[in-house]
Amino acid sequence: MTTHKSGTGRSSRKQVTVTDIAQACGVSRATVSLVLRGSPLVHADTRARVEAELKRQRYVYNRAAANLRRQTSSSVALVINDLSNPFFAEFAAGVDEALGEEGFVTLLGSTGESPQRQLAVLGSLVEHGPAGIILSPAEHSDGAALQRLLGAHTPALVFNRALPGVDWDFLALDNEHGARLATEHLLSLGHRRIAFFGGHADSSSCQQRRQGYTDALRAAGIEPSPEWLVECSPTRVDAAARTGELFEHAREAGAAVCYNDTVALGLMLGLSARGIRPGADFALTGFDDITEAALSTPSLTTLAAQPRACGRQAAELLLQRVRDPGALPRRVIAPVKLVVRGSSGAAAM
Template identity: 65%
Template sequence: MTPQRRVTLADIAAACGLSKATVSMVLRDNPQVHPNTRARVRAELDRQGYVYHRGAASLRRAGAVNAVALVVNDLANPFFAEFAAGVDAALAEAGHVLLLGSTGESVERQHAVLASLVEHDPAALILSPAEHSSAARLRRVLGARLPVLLFNRRLDGDGPGDWDYLALDNRAGARLATEHLLARGHRAIAFFGGHRDSSSCSERREGYRDALAAAGITPDPAWLIECAPTRQEAARQTPALFVRDPAPTAAVCYNDAVALGLMAGLAACGRRAGADFAVVGFDDIAESAFATPALTTIATEPRARGLQAARLVLARLRGELPASPHTTIAPVALQVRASTAAAPDSPLQSSVQARGPAA
């Protein structure tokens, strides 16, 4: 059965021919409303089955000065759980509360979540947009007054952007990852996961291509594998790496979730990450260090990025940033672990075999 849309204050106001403010006064038992009007509103509330969320109403009354909204595209990704923890810690330190929403990469869900959060009149919004988010549509939902910080993805049709922007150094990170694999003797290196029309994925692909071009290598189009940036989809798409010969011997992954899914997919294909296939992730979520093998990745410090995002928003609210939109690019670093084996035919691999396993 399809769930019914929640009845809103605007629905009651329209049915009664009154303003939302008057209906709100009735809900709060304000004695200034005429008894006949109060009775009419109460009858309509009962008829439409309106549920008054008194806690949300309290937040609306007090929240304009102390609530900041955070909406992410995938809360199931541990990166965003760590990021949200950082945002919450910085807001709590400053006496603010966090309103949290997740869109699951759905533009329609994002529209509904943001419209609901705006009703609570937050002081500001931190948004990691869903793929294919339209700048024009977001402006219609959010209005011109609400301070917004976009995190790590630009919007479709936004040009330089009207809002503050905090991003990871995606291009430099993917270049570092690819250069590491080149140094390990790999030449057939895939870029695995994500969607090319996501700005963060596009930037990471550019860094990957930069490193290959500097090494005189033109990537085979078959080495560019797209999939949803989740562990499950990465595992399902792993066989696509091996449909043509010669197959890649290594992969730069869009994020750690994709890298961990790829390692599971490799095992199902009879290959071993860190032994006969090298894998590099991007994010350095906590789990990466404890995977088997431990995952080489691009460290982005997600909790620190959450702290940084919250502090940038608070600085905007205090008038400490320039009036024009402010862009911040956070540095990244290569974290080398066991998942990046040397290429099978490289001198590095030969020397490892000659030495034998470490004592």
């Protein structure tokens, strides 16, 4: 039996090289390489001719090989604990924008709050040799295990939650001050029976927000009760489902400082389902100022954290670390601002 090889099959097609492009354009290999790297040193006409030939011959740039030759990487890994949260979607957009402006590509991973999944995702991303990693840790993360996984030479920045056991750069929101502002706002409206709703007690960001809430109450001469600290996952669905628990623990509550905006929006759904009108019968605040906060009914009083700007700041801090790996670890706290809207408009009860 005689077999014939097809000259049109993809598997038999010769891989196009930089040399092929250079010969077709009548330029040097170095010129083609400069075009591939986006260098401004190439004349516009030459660049256009090379780019047209690259497209005509369907040249595929082997970025991994180029990184290996140059001992650099053009990618940065971003690992998020909850990509379904609109705050983190905006944060990721800011990271990607800032990295793109510096010629880097974002490798995105999501852990769904699972430390085991986090190790698997990071392990896979590290195989791509990123220039650095931005990590918003899952709850119950093991800092020592993450340090061992990434090693001593991978630049890393932790966002949002403190991660004991590592000496990486850290960027967080001003959680304590923000929650204090929200609580003081409700106190100024005459409320005294104010609960803190949502988040988990072992999360550093939740601990800080609870501390700000507690400090504001004590400054007003009110001793907070542990029963008024009601936990739920920081999601809309769980917040709505656990609205009943709020009134089981804090039966006389007339207001709540919510852990974040998604919790607040979920609580508003839970209140409405019970015939309690948010902003009229019950006052509440959020945290983050996601886009939907201004569009809800009523609109949500919250702490504006500018998630896209935070993403850009995280990327900039990481790139500073990439360029200066010997610098001392940095701890940066991003400010927040109280934005008053309709959800806190209830009269004191």
